[in-house]
Amino acid sequence: MTAPIYQVEGLVIDLYTPTVSVRAVDGAGFHVAPGETLAIVGESGSGKTVMTLGPLGLLPEGVAVDLRGTARADGKDILAMSPAELSRLRGGFFGVIFQDPMSALNPMLKIGPQLAEQARRFAGLSAAEACKEAVSLLARSGIPDPEDRYDRYPHELSGGMLQRAMIALALAARPRVLIADEPTTALDATVQAQILALIRQIQKEDGIAVILITHDIGAVSVLADRVAVLYAGQVAEEGSAIDVLTAPVHPYTRGLLASVPDFRSENATGTKEIPGIPPNQAQLEPGCRFADRCELVQPQCRTHRPPLVKVGNGTVPHRVACPVVIAAEGIVIHV
């Protein structure tokens, strides 16, 4: 396994408004290596986006953030960086695709020149080269007639085309880590598949690391090499996509997968919802975050935070934070 290019450990992120404080991420971590796709899954509010974009300083303005832990990009501690250093890293090292391209692209700026500027600043191209590069990036992202689209404003493109433009923009600086934050949520079903295929193709060609933030298990199975399941700001389970999707251990992962409708099965209504709602992260209790919704809950679950332990013996470590299932099913723990 190649060494991780972006690695986050023991991350704690508190978000403050004048009246409440929310622990959005509570001692979570993840890592991703070049050429690898990590999917971070979890329901809305589980902290997926905050955990991934928080260390980069990419949370919306107006919310006060307190951030602890370590985050290393290419070995460099990004939490210790000056604002100017972090800006350069955001532009050049990371490329980010946001959820809704209609609102994530500036309505007053033309598409092409933004790409060209990124290519000029971060890939070191001349103005003329950067312009050519921008057109070829648009073409590569599957945008027809890229010369014409270069001079277009966002409102002149459809949602699917805009997301392709957003991908082109993220790639213009030739990043080494591509972060896709729910890249298909705002798009039509047919367009979703195209966008996922595009991301997969780019990753194959460029060998970059991809972090896919999603709650779409279908997208995970298409793209991901590894999966981290996040629940209420903590990692419940992580491992290879095959292990996590076909042999889930944590009750939450099992519940999450059982709640996905399988249209190929005879019994398409055979989905099972997880009872209850996620905990209020402004008033967290000790112990397992999932305890209140878990069918297997034991007294110890409410008092002790379950550690992530390695189960199975595959090349990609499979880690689970549920001693109850591990004990009940006799799963072997590896150190």
Add this chain to the structure above:
Amino acid sequence: MQRMFMRRVGLALLLMLAATALTFWLVTAAPGNVAALIAERAAGAGADGEMIAKIADDLGLNDPLPLRYARWLGDALTGDFGISLRTGKPMAEEFGERIPMTLALLTGGGVLALVLSLAMGIAGAASNGGGIDRVLHGMALVGASTPNFFVAAMLVIVFSVWLGWVPTFGVSGLTSWLLPWITIALFPASVLARVVRVNLQDTMSRPFATTGFAKGLTRGAVLLREALPNIAIPYMTTFGAQFTLMIIGAIVVERVFGLNGVGAFFIEAIRFRDFIGMQATLTLFVVFFVSINLIVDLLAMLADPRLRRPRKA
């Protein structure tokens, strides 16, 4: 776009017509009798009822109001706004002398308000809740709530009387314009600074601002290059409204600083019951209000690519 343009122009013309009719009615309804005034001026104490009645008849003052308005409008459209009862000069001549003065006051004040408001608003947003932001907020609050005659008096006391840097009165070179410009610009600059600050803050929390950060721009660059173009439309419309309101400030400022502009003329016209002068000046104000707002609206439309280049269906 073209249809919208024509509609706005048509609406503006209609508005001017309605506003001049309204002012015409108000001016004629104001207390005072023009015929008596003219008779008194001509014959002093010797003016009698017969003379007054004859003058009124000659001037058509006994005709129904709509007819009088139509007559006035016909003349006005040919550039004839009548002869000032106070100065005895044709209004066109009065305006010819005074409009440049008022225009200089408004232009200087407008430019100052523009520069000050953008500088204060951007500096406030850059400081984002810091000390500079709070000081600027306080300054804008004071600026927007201090009456201009008080500001003028304070400026004269400090800069003319105590420090002796600039003349107190009249027009003598560029320095004499400084205090009038500052006085007239203070209120619009304060209001507009808040518009810039608040809209920038709102824009900075929009998803495309986050994209700007993700592109590797520093906060200052996101503020100036991503957020600022997006506040152009609210800023321009508010600027247009504030700029036209400056004509009201001009009435006071011209008087305080002894500038022979249209505003000063208007006050004198009211004092002397110069109905012709009042109506002519009010018409000028109406044309100024409506055309500035029209120009600003059209510029704002041009500034927005969504309106400038609507998506082809």
